[in-house]
Amino acid sequence: MSLITSQKIHINKASSSRINDVDFNNLTFGSVFTDHMFECDFIDGNWQNPTIKPYGPISISPAAKVFHYGQAVFEGMKAYKDDHGKVFLFRPKENLKRINKSSVRMAIPEFPKDVFFEAMHKILELDKDWIKSGLGNSLYIRPFVMATQVGVSASPSNAYKFMILLSPAQAYYTGEVRVVIAQQYSRAADGGVGFAKAAGNYGAQFYPTNLAREKGFQQVIWTDSNEHKYLEEAGTMNVFFRINNTLITAPTNDRILDGITRKSVIAIAEKNNITTEVRKITVSELVNAAKDGSLKEIFGAGTAAVISPVSAFSYEETLYELPKQEPSFASEFKKELMEIQHNLTEDPFNWRYKVL
Amino acid sequence: MSLITSQKIHINKASSSRINDVDFNNLTFGSVFTDHMFECDFIDGNWQNPTIKPYGPISISPAAKVFHYGQAVFEGMKAYKDDHGKVFLFRPKENLKRINKSSVRMAIPEFPKDVFFEAMHKILELDKDWIKSGLGNSLYIRPFVMATQVGVSASPSNAYKFMILLSPAQAYYTGEVRVVIAQQYSRAADGGVGFAKAAGNYGAQFYPTNLAREKGFQQVIWTDSNEHKYLEEAGTMNVFFRINNTLITAPTNDRILDGITRKSVIAIAEKNNITTEVRKITVSELVNAAKDGSLKEIFGAGTAAVISPVSAFSYEETLYELPKQEPSFASEFKKELMEIQHNLTEDPFNWRYKVL
Ligand SMILES: Cc1ncc(COP(=O)(O)O)c(C=O)c1O
Numbered sequence: 001m002s003l004i005t006s007q008k009i010h011i012n013k014a015s016s017s018r019i020n021d022v023d024f025n026n027l028t029f030g031s032v033f034t035d036h037m038f039e040c041d042f043i044d045g046n047w048q049n050p051t052i053k054p055y056g057p058i059s060i061s062p063a064a065k066v067f068h069y070g071q072a073v074f075e076g077m078k079a080y081k082d083d084h085g086k087v088f089l090f091r092p093k094e095n096l097k098r099i100n101k102s103s104v105r106m107a108i109p110e111f112p113k114d115v116f117f118e119a120m121h122k123i124l125e126l127d128k129d130w131i132k133s134g135l136g137n138s139l140y141i142r143p144f145v146m147a148t149q150v151g152v153s154a155s156p157s158n159a160y161k162f163m164i165l166l167s168p169a170q171a172y173y174t175g176e177v178r179v180v181i182a183q184q185y186s187r188a189a190d191g192g193v194g195f196a197k198a199a200g201n202y203g204a205q206f207y208p209t210n211l212a213r214e215k216g217f218q219q220v221i222w223t224d225s226n227e228h229k230y231l232e233e234a235g236t237m238n239v240f241f242r243i244n245n246t247l248i249t250a251p252t253n254d255r256i257l258d259g260i261t262r263k264s265v266i267a268i269a270e271k272n273n274i275t276t277e278v279r280k281i282t283v284s285e286l287v288n289a290a291k292d293g294s295l296k297e298i299f300g301a302g303t304a305a306v307i308s309p310v311s312a313f314s315y316e317e318t319l320y321e322l323p324k325q326e327p328s329f330a331s332e333f334k335k336e337l338m339e340i341q342h343n344l345t346e347d348p349f350n351w352r353y354k355v356l
Numbered sequence: 357m358s359l360i361t362s363q364k365i366h367i368n369k370a371s372s373s374r375i376n377d378v379d380f381n382n383l384t385f386g387s388v389f390t391d392h393m394f395e396c397d398f399i400d401g402n403w404q405n406p407t408i409k410p411y412g413p414i415s416i417s418p419a420a421k422v423f424h425y426g427q428a429v430f431e432g433m434k435a436y437k438d439d440h441g442k443v444f445l446f447r448p449k450e451n452l453k454r455i456n457k458s459s460v461r462m463a464i465p466e467f468p469k470d471v472f473f474e475a476m477h478k479i480l481e482l483d484k485d486w487i488k489s490g491l492g493n494s495l496y497i498r499p500f501v502m503a504t505q506v507g508v509s510a511s512p513s514n515a516y517k518f519m520i521l522l523s524p525a526q527a528y529y530t531g532e533v534r535v536v537i538a539q540q541y542s543r544a545a546d547g548g549v550g551f552a553k554a555a556g557n558y559g560a561q562f563y564p565t566n567l568a569r570e571k572g573f574q575q576v577i578w579t580d581s582n583e584h585k586y587l588e589e590a591g592t593m594n595v596f597f598r599i600n601n602t603l604i605t606a607p608t609n610d611r612i613l614d615g616i617t618r619k620s621v622i623a624i625a626e627k628n629n630i631t632t633e634v635r636k637i638t639v640s641e642l643v644n645a646a647k648d649g650s651l652k653e654i655f656g657a658g659t660a661a662v663i664s665p666v667s668a669f670s671y672e673e674t675l676y677e678l679p680k681q682e683p684s685f686a687s688e689f690k691k692e693l694m695e696i697q698h699n700l701t702e703d704p705f706n707w708r709y710k711v712l
């Protein structure tokens with residue numbers, strides 16, 4: 001999709017910053033936003049009016065299609081600052097590719113690469129003080145697209161708004177993550193939109209996740225919707241299993257998000273000569289491995305949480321506790337990933353993208 | 357869920373009406389809205405501040421969860437005016453029940469019945485001039501709920517907005533409806549949210565429906581996501597098949613919306629002693645019936661379109677044209693339904709609900 005190319009990003013700077021009101025040591029993930037946001041509208045077949053303006057409410061018709069038909073996609077990425085004040089993104093081209101893949105599946109026009117990167121540079125420059133250095137600190141970046149055409153008839157919108165919000169973040173999960181293996185509810189269908197970061201995929205998980213929470217679990221590990229036999233992924237993380245010293249993760253398919261952290265973990269594992277199997281893994285294999293002691297670790301991998309070790313899983317009302325591992329694959333991968341992200345080590349994969 | 361009961365609906369009347377700007381003979385479905393809208397917020401664990409105000413844009417944070425996680429549900433219903441100016445709804449308690457069922461699945465608090473009906477009465481009274489009498493004319497009513505909490509973390513919102521929009525309507529579909537039987541894409545998973553009117557279910561259908569449109573078809577008939585073997589429903593309609601003189605429709609399940617028009621068609625068929633089978637129907641049964649001439653009709657049933665006869669279907673790149681039926685089940689059901697809705701005949705089922 002083309003952007004009317006003569007248009008530059010229009011910048012409307014906030015008259016004052018809210019940064020001094022923020023306690024950077026007590027951040028709730030995704031709840032505090034920086035001084036600016038980016039906005040670009042798709043009208044008459046073109047992305048137009050790219051604008052950076054003060055973060056604040058938007059005015060929108062209650063009949064806009066996003067509210068009625070969930071025609072919306074998003075991304076999640078992070079910016080990191082090193083101790084010299086340099087700012088990096090982690091594999092941002094993958095996020096652009098993925099939001100456009102999500103958009104195609106949701107009948108949303110793709111967003112142009114040059115504007116995406118120009119917007120990133122400009123807004124991060126404006127809000128760079130919101131990125132704190134130090135391992136674990138980051139600026140969470142939320143690009144998203146919503147259908148804005150007015151109309152309560154179920155057909156694709158002819159107008160869209162692409163936006164970027166920025167939210168300072170510390171580590172996402174605190175404490176142990178206990179998970180339930182899905183037996184009844186499903187996240188995605190074959191031939192559906194599970195591989196896309198489509199808004200509706202997430203709201204649909206809240207109820208079954210609440211049921212898990214009521215029983216003392218934080219997350220659900222989704223299984224295939226046909227037989228609930230194969231392990232797929234968690235709500236916002238891909239999932240890895242360590243059986244003895246082999247790392248196993250499900251192949252991606254049209255139900256599973258092709259996670260950037262997942263890809264990166266696989267690459268780091270291969271570099272470290274860890275035997276890695278990308279293959280279907282059944283719930284019964286997991287249960288048997290838990291029973292015979294060969295299951296050493298389960299962990300989730302995703303931008304928000306980086307790596308989240310799982311301490312126990314529940315299946316058919318039986319609880320399986322995982323052994324403590326020291327050192328663990330999870331902590332090793334987390335360390336290697338974060339050191340690359342924060343510019344504390346070399347970057348053999350060329351994953352860092354310098355912004356400032 | 358309780359409403360702070362001392363609160364009455366606050367009414368802020370539009371200073372002037374836009375009704376004279378509207379050409380009621382040239383309405384595009386769902387694109388024109390009446391002078392007023394209803395709004396009620398869920399805050400601090402209660403539905404509060406029920407308000408009718410002039411239709412217009414709302415101010416909302418771009419970080420509201422509805423944009424990111426599709427936590428939103430809706431309903432579709434109609435008001436009809438008879439030649440004496442009386443105004444009726446059609447089985448509105450079913451819509452309230454269903455929006456609350458949808459809400460439960462999407463982790464949204466249920467909306468109180470008394471406020472729902474009070475809002476309907478008050479807003480229809482204010483905007484009654486927008487309801488035109490005459491068979492086929494109606495006022496389409498769109499209640500919906502959206503998650504309004506600010507926060508880009510994937511968990512249920514703690515704040516919601518319930519709204520009602522009104523849109524004058526003529527007949528929904530014009531011309532013949534040609535459909536494609538889904539073989540690759542799916543609408544819903546077992547254990548998913550297909551039975552709910554969740555926003556994301558609709559956006560997810562746009563892309564495969566576009567593919568069908570490009571080939572000259574208007575709609576997709578969805579099949580089960582496991583095997584694409586059983587016929588389920590269309591995008592916004594349940595589907596009926598007439599083989600010889602037997603009426604067949606799929607049973608509802610957690611992938612299929614329990615349509616009010618569907619239920620009503622089944623009841624009318626039974627009253628008219630038409631043999632009706634609510635059972636699984638396979639694509640191959642349909643294809644065989646088309647080949648041997650026993651397939652007489654296919655039609656969709658839903659609030660927007662009422663009854664939509666299908667003139668042809670495509671499966672495995674083969675086109676099956678349906679014979680012209682005169683009289684048809686479709687036209688008979690449509691006539692009986694519309695005469696009940698428009699108060700032109702008796703109402704043996706007690707479906708009409710008088711508002712004014
Ligand atoms: C469903 C789902 N799976 C996995 C992931 C992990 O993907 P990534 O590593 O690219 O953040 C995400 C996104 O955070 C997700 O939403």
Ligand SMILES: Cc1ncc(COP(=O)(O)O)c(C=O)c1O
Nearest residue numbers: 592593594613615616617658659
């Ligand atoms: C998916 C789906 N199926 C069927 C229907 C028909 O339901 P109803 O007859 O209650 O309008 C609708 C709603 O219009 C729908 O969205």
